[in-house]
Amino acid sequence: MKAILILLWVPLSVFGWSNTSDLEWGATGHRVVGELAAQRISKRTAKKIDALLEGVSLAETSTFADEIKSDKRYRAYSPWHYANIKGDETYALSKKNEKGDIVRAIKQCIEVLKNPTADRSDKQFYLKLLVHFVGDIHQPMHLGKLSDRGGNDVEVKWFGRNSNLHRLWDSDMIDDYGMSYTEITVNLPKVKKSELKKIASAPLITWVNESHDLAKQIYATLPENTNLGYRYRYDHFNSVRMQLLKGGIRLAALLDEIFK
Numbered sequence: 001m002k003a004i005l006i007l008l009w010v011p012l013s014v015f016g017w018s019n020t021s022d023l024e025w026g027a028t029g030h031r032v033v034g035e036l037a038a039q040r041i042s043k044r045t046a047k048k049i050d051a052l053l054e055g056v057s058l059a060e061t062s063t064f065a066d067e068i069k070s071d072k073r074y075r076a077y078s079p080w081h082y083a084n085i086k087g088d089e090t091y092a093l094s095k096k097n098e099k100g101d102i103v104r105a106i107k108q109c110i111e112v113l114k115n116p117t118a119d120r121s122d123k124q125f126y127l128k129l130l131v132h133f134v135g136d137i138h139q140p141m142h143l144g145k146l147s148d149r150g151g152n153d154v155e156v157k158w159f160g161r162n163s164n165l166h167r168l169w170d171s172d173m174i175d176d177y178g179m180s181y182t183e184i185t186v187n188l189p190k191v192k193k194s195e196l197k198k199i200a201s202a203p204l205i206t207w208v209n210e211s212h213d214l215a216k217q218i219y220a221t222l223p224e225n226t227n228l229g230y231r232y233r234y235d236h237f238n239s240v241r242m243q244l245l246k247g248g249i250r251l252a253a254l255l256d257e258i259f260k
Ligand code: ADE
Pocket: 081, 082, 083, 084, 141, 142, 143, 144, 149, 150, 151, 152
């Protein structure tokens, strides 16, 4: 019996170590942002996007930028998923990664999508990236510290399993909650219309600063005992849900603006 358990444990534990590395907001978080945006865009925008994505939904498209990461041809886009900020600098005043970052990535996507002479295939590609990056920029640890690669180097345990602070916010907290992306979308925080308007009209630099401020709070409130679980999720899950809500609302507003 013992031998069987050991035989089972070895492959499972190796699998558990490697299977979730480098996912972003996890697939679920990205799909929530895509789904909420799809529910909020105008009919006119929806028609144009439907044509460009050939009927693939925003939720499904939202994970494309992660799916191409293992393909060498797309390696140049890897730094586009985040911006790590040194010490107590702000993004605006920080030294920029010459290989690009999430803020310049979003600007580039918007530029291509607004360019009347851009190829249709380029527009399709950059739309897929945009849907993903608007999700990532709302994951606070994508605007975390340079010294630990946005929390990737901060080891923690999540319900006893090896994880890190970045992955906790990408996927652990969301996936262990056990809701599908559609269930999470339905159950996002209810906010007043006036608040929704404020969220939708905030400029890109506000998205960045909000995420970076949240990241600073996350570092500052990391418990000394980093064996995390229910208590950590209880303290932080509302923040996750609020960021997903903001991501979806802002993506919808941005798409309406691009395709008006
Ligand atoms: N790789 C290096 N820094 C990262 C970050 N902040 N988010 C995701 N991947 C990263």
